[in-house]
Amino acid sequence: MSNKETKAQGQPGTTGLSPAAEVKTAMAGFLSDIKSLHDDINSRLQQQEERLTMLDRKSLTTSRPALAAAADHDAPHQKAFEAYVRTGDDDGLRGLQLEGKALNTAVAGDGGYLVDPVTADNIASVLASTASIRAIANVVNVEATSYDVLIDHGDVGSGWAT
Structure with missing residues (x-):
């Protein structure tokens, strides 16, 4: 409200309005003040949104990965394939450089899983109980050409050393 003081009806400086008219003018002033506050808040909110949008634009351009280049429709493999399909000429396909890729999932002898x-x-006991050969077999890494195991088929004896 622009006029914040209240005046009694009998005091000097009053305009002689009825109480209902004074309330009406006070409410009109109050509503105009609320409207101006609302407009001020909306303008500040709009400015803040513009700032955030500008900041997002600046930060996103630096953090985005580079986009892939557009597909080259004049690529040699496409031309060769089109020539093969249209005319049956496979010379273009034979002259292309092939790109080979592979995946190796084998675990090296010194590698494995850590548990x-x-x-x-627990894993060893489950494996031994499910397959009979696993109960007596084991894995041995051999770096030589042969693997020798010493087995004594004789009886255990005892005696005095002389």
């Missing part, structure tokens, strides 16, 4: 001893024992 705690309890889990390793």
Whole structure:
């Protein structure tokens, strides 16, 4: 409200309005003040949104990965394939450089998975109980051309050394 003081009807300086008219003018002033506050808040909110949008634009352009180049429709493999399909000429396909890719999932002899001893024992016991050969077999890494195992088929004896 622009006029914040209240005046009694009998005091000097009053315009002689009825109480209802004074309330009406006070409410009109109050509503105009609310409207101006609302407009001020909306303008500040709009400015803040513009600032955030500008900041987002600046930050996103630096963090985005580079986009892939547009597909080249004049690529040699496409021309060669089109020539093969249209005329049956496979010379263009034979002259193309092929790109070979492979995936290796084997684990090296010194590599593997790291598990705690309890889990390793549980895995070993489950494997030994499910397959009969696993109960007596084991894995041995050999770097030589042969693997020799010493087995004593004789009886255990005892005696005095002389």
